[in-house]
Structure formats: structure tokens, C-alpha cells
Amino acid sequence: MEHASCPIVALCNVDILPPRKAFHLALEALMEPQPVGLIGLEKSCFEKHSDRRPPIIHNTHQRRYGFCCLMILRKAHYKPIPNWIRIYSGNIWLFEQQAAECRYNLCIANLPIKRWKKKHSTTSSRPEFAAIKSTDDYSFGCIQDLHRHHTDAGVNCAILQALERVAAELNALRHKLRDRAG
Numbered sequence: 001m002e003h004a005s006c007p008i009v010a011l012c013n014v015d016i017l018p019p020r021k022a023f024h025l026a027l028e029a030l031m032e033p034q035p036v037g038l039i040g041l042e043k044s045c046f047e048k049h050s051d052r053r054p055p056i057i058h059n060t061h062q063r064r065y066g067f068c069c070l071m072i073l074r075k076a077h078y079k080p081i082p083n084w085i086r087i088y089s090g091n092i093w094l095f096e097q098q099a100a101e102c103r104y105n106l107c108i109a110n111l112p113i114k115r116w117k118k119k120h121s122t123t124s125s126r127p128e129f130a131a132i133k134s135t136d137d138y139s140f141g142c143i144q145d146l147h148r149h150h151t152d153a154g155v156n157c158a159i160l161q162a163l164e165r166v167a168a169e170l171n172a173l174r175h176k177l178r179d180r181a182g
Contacts, residue, residue, distance in 0.1 A: 037098025084167035
């Protein structure tokens with residue numbers, strides 16, 4: 001993200017081809033005076049309808065199916081995903097950080113999105129990623145519990161920084177052990 005040169009960035013799955021209209025809707029929303037956070041897709045973008053409804057964009061408080069296939073936001077609003085989240089839950093982190101900063105997360109709806117695979121997460125659902133998913137889910141679940149029980153931002157920040165330090169130390173130790181074994 002630090003190498004992105006544009007003020008607005010998009011994170012897009014490789015198995016979809018969003019139409020230009022998705023970017024036009026997102027840009028229009030980002031130009032509005034309301035504080036916009038993350039813009040994603042709604043399930044309706046992946047469904048076939050006989051009566052095609054016009055594309056719209058609306059507020060959302062939940063990530064639902066397909067939201068994270070395309071995420072658009074201001075580069076300045078991007079909050080780096082902590083290194084203790086390796087593959088999974090990064091999209092949840094991004095979504096919730098925008099809400100925590102009092103920004104509205106939005107959904108694009110009724111805009112047909114072309115995709116090459118029938119279901120999402122086909123790569124990350126492979127068996128070799130199961131252990132990472134389990135670790136990420138556990139780590140993120142612990143953080144979610146801490147956020148629910150502590151509302152003081154200073155406490156949350158300190159806890160997150162401590163967890164990041166521990167994750168970095170464990171990662172370094174894992175590399176040392178791998179080097180000794182190899």
C-alpha cells in the first residue's frame with residue numbers, strides 16, 4: 001500500500017473483473033461530504049436477476065458475502081493490517097478500522113460482476129492453508145474479544161502494539177528454528 005501513488009486505492013480479487021461503473025460509483029461516494037471508509041460489493045452483484053435493477057451504493061454495518069472481493073478506499077484511510085494476521089481476517093480488520101474511525105462503510109449493489117470461479121476463496125480454502133486460517137482466526141478472535149471488553153482507545157492501542165511485538169518475536173524465532181533445521 002505504501003507504494004500506491006494514487007489517493008484512492010482498490011483491493012481486488014484476481015477472480016473477478018469489476019466493470020468501470022463500480023469505480024464510478026465509489027468515486028462519487030468518496031466525493032460526498034460524509035466520511036466514507038471502505039466500499040465493497042453486495043451479494044446482489046454476484047446473483048443473476050431477470051429484472052435488472054439499477055446499481056446503487058448504500059451504507060452497511062456488516063460485511064456480507066462478496067463484500068471483500070473488491071474494496072475501495074482513500075489511501076490516507078488505510079490502516080495497515082497487523083503482521084499477526086497473515087492471510088485471513090485482514091478484510092475484517094480493514095472494515096472494522098474504518099468504522100472505529102467513525103467512517104461509513106458502503107456497499108455497491110445490483111451491479112453484475114463477472115467472475116471466473118463459481119465460489120470465492122478457492123485458493124485460500126485449500127488444505128495447506130488450514131493451519132494458517134486456524135491461527136489467524138484465533139488471533140483475530142482474541143483481539144475482537146479485547147475490543148469488546150475494553151473501550152479505552154489507549155488501552156486498545158497498547159494491547160495491539162504488544163501483540164504485534166510478540167508476533168514479530170515469534171516470527172523471528174520461527175525463522176531461526178527453520179534455519180537451524182534446514
